[in-house]
């Protein structure tokens with residue numbers, strides 16, 4: 001299926017079995033797992049959505065520790 005290439009923002013092709021992502025425009029060729037990590041990394045640079053998510057997780061951990069101290 002067609003997905004957005006994380007590199008050149010053109011149409012890339014995702015294999016039907018999610019085994020690879022290929023973009024003929026810029027030559028992108030990686031496994032789907034690598035693609036997900038690539039996109040997550042790229043998104044983190046342009047937005048703070050991932051940062052907010054990480055912060056929320058850290059907050060939960062801190063809250064758990066506080067409960068133990070009480």
Ligand SMILES: [Zn+2]
Pocket residue numbers: 005006007008009010012023024025026027028
């Ligand atoms: Zn591309």
